[in-house]
Amino acid sequence: xxxxxxxxxxxxxxxxxxxxxxxxxxxxxxxxxxxxxxxxxxxxxxxxxxxxxxxxxxxxxxxxxxxxxxxxxxxxxxxxxxxxxxxxxxxxxxxxxxxxxxxxxxxxxxxxxxxxxxxxxxxxxxxxxxxxxxxxxxxxxxxxxxxxxxxxxxxxxxxxxxxxxxxxxxxxxxxxxxxxxxxxxxxxxxxxxxxxxxxxxxxxxxxxxxxxxxxxxxxxxxxxxxxxxxxxxxxxxxxxxxxxxxxxxxxxxxxxxxxxxxxxxxxxxxxxxxxxxxxxxxxxxxxxxxxxxxxxxxxxxxxxxxxxxxxxxxxxxxxxxxxxxxxxxxxxxx
Amino acid sequence: xxxxxxxxxxxxxxxxxxxxxxxxxxxxxxxxxxxxxxxxxxxxxxxxxxxxxxxxxxxxxxxxxxxxxxxxxxxxxxxxxxxxxxxxxxxxxxxxxxxxxxxxxxxxxxxxxxxxxxxxxxxxxxxxxxxxxxxxxxxxxxxxxxxxxxxxxxxxxxxxxxxxxxxxxxxxxxxxxxxxxxxxxxxxxxxxxxxxxxxxxxxxxxxxxxxxxxxxxxxxxxxxxxxxxxxxxxxxxxxxxxxxxxxxxxxxxxxxxxxxxxxxxxxxxxxxxxxxxxxxxxxxxxxxxxxxxxxxxxxxxxxxxxxxxxxxxxxxxxxxxxxxxxxxxxxxxx
DNA sequence: ATCGTTTATGACAACCTTGTCATAAAAGCA
DNA sequence: TGCTTTTATGACAAGGTTGTCATAAACGAT
Numbered sequence: 028x029x030x031x032x033x034x035x036x037x038x039x040x041x042x043x044x045x046x047x048x049x050x051x052x053x054x055x056x057x058x059x060x061x062x063x064x065x066x067x068x069x070x071x072x073x074x075x076x077x078x079x080x081x082x083x084x085x086x087x088x089x090x091x092x093x094x095x096x097x098x099x100x101x102x103x104x105x106x107x108x109x110x111x112x113x114x115x116x117x118x119x120x121x122x123x124x125x126x127x128x129x130x131x132x133x134x135x136x137x138x139x140x141x142x143x144x145x146x147x148x149x150x151x152x153x154x155x156x157x158x159x160x161x162x163x164x165x166x167x168x169x170x171x172x173x174x175x176x177x178x179x180x181x182x183x184x185x186x187x188x189x190x191x192x193x194x195x196x197x198x199x200x201x202x203x204x205x206x207x208x209x210x211x212x213x214x215x216x217x218x219x220x221x222x223x224x225x226x227x228x229x230x231x232x233x234x235x236x237x238x239x240x241x242x243x244x245x246x247x248x249x250x251x252x253x254x255x256x257x258x259x260x261x262x263x264x265x266x267x268x269x270x271x272x273x274x275x276x277x278x279x280x281x282x283x284x285x286x287x288x289x290x291x292x293x294x295x296x297x298x299x300x301x302x303x304x305x306x307x308x309x310x311x312x313x314x315x316x317x318x319x320x321x322x323x324x325x326x327x328x329x330x331x332x333x334x335x336x337x338x339x340x341x342x343x344x345x346x347x348x349x350x351x352x353x354x355x356x357x358x359x360x361x
Numbered sequence: 362x363x364x365x366x367x368x369x370x371x372x373x374x375x376x377x378x379x380x381x382x383x384x385x386x387x388x389x390x391x392x393x394x395x396x397x398x399x400x401x402x403x404x405x406x407x408x409x410x411x412x413x414x415x416x417x418x419x420x421x422x423x424x425x426x427x428x429x430x431x432x433x434x435x436x437x438x439x440x441x442x443x444x445x446x447x448x449x450x451x452x453x454x455x456x457x458x459x460x461x462x463x464x465x466x467x468x469x470x471x472x473x474x475x476x477x478x479x480x481x482x483x484x485x486x487x488x489x490x491x492x493x494x495x496x497x498x499x500x501x502x503x504x505x506x507x508x509x510x511x512x513x514x515x516x517x518x519x520x521x522x523x524x525x526x527x528x529x530x531x532x533x534x535x536x537x538x539x540x541x542x543x544x545x546x547x548x549x550x551x552x553x554x555x556x557x558x559x560x561x562x563x564x565x566x567x568x569x570x571x572x573x574x575x576x577x578x579x580x581x582x583x584x585x586x587x588x589x590x591x592x593x594x595x596x597x598x599x600x601x602x603x604x605x606x607x608x609x610x611x612x613x614x615x616x617x618x619x620x621x622x623x624x625x626x627x628x629x630x631x632x633x634x635x636x637x638x639x640x641x642x643x644x645x646x647x648x649x650x651x652x653x654x655x656x657x658x659x660x661x662x663x664x665x666x667x668x669x670x671x672x673x674x675x676x677x678x679x680x681x682x683x684x685x686x687x688x689x690x691x692x693x694x695x
Numbered sequence: 696a697t698c699g700t701t702t703a704t705g706a707c708a709a710c711c712t713t714g715t716c717a718t719a720a721a722a723g724c725a
Numbered sequence: 726t727g728c729t730t731t732t733a734t735g736a737c738a739a740g741g742t743t744g745t746c747a748t749a750a751a752c753g754a755t
Contacts, residue, residue: 031741042705042741042742044703044704047743050743053702056704059704073466074742076411077412080710081411081709082710082743083742083743083744086411098436101436105455119454120453121453123443132407275639282621282641302639307584307612308617365712375734376712377735380712381713388733388734411712413713417740
């Protein structure tokens with residue numbers, strides 16, 4: 028493997044200049060830069076990450092902490108993050124849970140480029156604070172800038188998305204609408220509920236208290252709650268779940284109760300995770316650009332890494348209502 | 362952060378001796394070793410991986426190449442590999458696909474501890490050969506020692522597992538059995554089919570040609586094939602799919618065709634991936650110890666890494682038939 | 696023309712570990 | 726005993742990069 032010195036010789040400059048080119052330092056003439064890059068290309072030079080890390084006391088690791096209960100969401104995010112990391116030359120290190128002392132050790136010994144937090148960890152202020160104290164850039168996915176003082180946030184407008192999907196279902200002729208929220212201690216779960224209620228209100232529908240239930244973002248709670256809803260006398264015509272896992276649970280409960288979807292019951296989810304299309308009928312849901320969020324997260328870290336200073340920013344991405352087979356359009360007799 | 366030198370001072374030995382202790386070299390008195398470890402503990406010393414990698418020209422990266430079409434299988438394996446890597450002090454680098462030139466570059470520049478291949482890449486001899494030529498240890502998951510000359514194999518007996526689940530269903534009273542195989546170019550897909558046919562034969566059931574179909578290990582092909590099976594005149598009483606994704610597709614097709622599972626149709630899968638319990642009814646399937654396979658894979662690499670030499674071995678793990686709600690036991694009127 | 700500032704480049708040390716070689720003590724053997 | 730071999734430890738260099746400092750040229754302002 029060629030080193031910086033080989034490239035320097037070939038380009039006729041000092042090895043320090045080559046270093047400058049590859050570490051993105053200033054003060055290299057455009058002409059010199061080109062010559063260096065040409066020489067590097069000819070030799071197929073690759074920077075030695077270990078040496079760089081050793082000297083610069085900064086690794087190329089990105090730590091992804093994913094304690095999200097939905098494996099589909101996690102998996103999708105990982106995939107996006109993975110390819111973005113490959114492009115940026117970062118190593119993706121996965122941690123399944125947030126363990127303060129472990130992370131602290133990791134940060135101190137490895138000096139990672141940054142830490143990406145998935146919900147619900149991304150919403151916990153105590154976590155944010157302890158990471159900021161370590162001076163490591165933090166990207167919070169699915170968290171809002173109004174929570175916590177700093178860090179970088181990447182999010183969608185959960186409130187508006189929930190409003191939209193509810194509105195669409197109302198326009199489809201539904202009025203007996205049940206809603207399964209996530210744990211309300213999580214801000215995005217709360218926002219999804221808020222948006223839903225707002226849509227009901229603006230349509231003049233008063234929410235039935237028994238039909239707004241709190242789940243846990245997983246299949247099991249979705250199944251249990253929907254089973255309860257469907258086995259009682261008065262049934263909703265549609266259940267909106269706050270994520271796709273819970274929606275899958277609703278679907279299961281429907282079949283258990285001998286109801287056909289969407290003929291007897293409509294179901295909607297949230298996330299558009301892979302599971303949405305691996306069940307029958309495919310799920311009406313909110314498409315969240317999870318992969319794009321991952322890519323933005325890594326891009327952000329790349330910028331922060333180059334600038335060598337931490338700041339803060341918030342990126343709001345667009346969502347999309349996906350109408351699929353799990354919801355029925357009721358003919359309104361006008 | 363303390364270095365090897367700090368530890369050496371505290372323990373009253375040379376830094377080289379400390380290095381010996383941490384890199385597992387021979388020729389350190391037990392007594393000295395203990396003193397070093399004590400000093401290291403007191404200082405909370407951690408080896409600097411970059412420095413080690415730089416000097417030893419060997420990284421602590423494990424490359425996991427997962428081109429498996431079942432995201433659930435991949436995800437589960439990743440999780441197991443991840444925690445095992447953390448224990449062993451390895452970094453897990455994920456690659457979604459096998460790209461010969463990319464991998465070659467990676468091996469040459471990073472000198473990874475080893476490469477873990479998931480199916481179907483693990484079964485392709487050309488891949489194995491090109492990796493062996495690079496001299497990097499290869500762990501093949503779901504591949505058989507009889508394929509290819511070397512490397513390390515971790516697998517289950519697909520033939521026997523398929524035999525067993527088929528036999529269980531026959532004993533449950535089924536005789537109209539359809540089977541969806543994976544792509545027969547993949548050896549484990551072929552074995553699952555073989556085991557199935559063997560079980561039919563040993564029960565004196567002659568397989569219907571139209572009921573043994575080749576799918577692609579994904580939801581879509583499972584759905585399409587089952588839809589075809591179920592919309593024809595003569596229906597099987599059970600469909601055995603070669604993995605859970607395809608079984609989920611069968612379930613969807615059943616609902617589409619207005620059939621109740623398991624009342625009108627039984628379904629069985631293979632893998633016991635998370636999806637098996639996130640559908641309704643939960644899937645009768647073969648539990649594959651995917652996490653254990655991942656852990657074994659990393660353990661193997663750890664051993665190989667310490668010995669600094671590549672050999673070969675094969676580890677066969679146990680499977681288990683999981684009977685769940687998706688299959689019906691037919692009362693036999695004796 | 697002179698001086699201060701910015702731009703561009705180089706020389707050299709430092710980062711922390713492992714590899715190589717040297718050396719001394721202990722053990723094995725004739 | 727005297728010799729070779731094994732065990733145990735240390736001194737020192739090397740690995741490829743970036744940080745620091747020095748220096749020279751180019752530029753701008755007086």
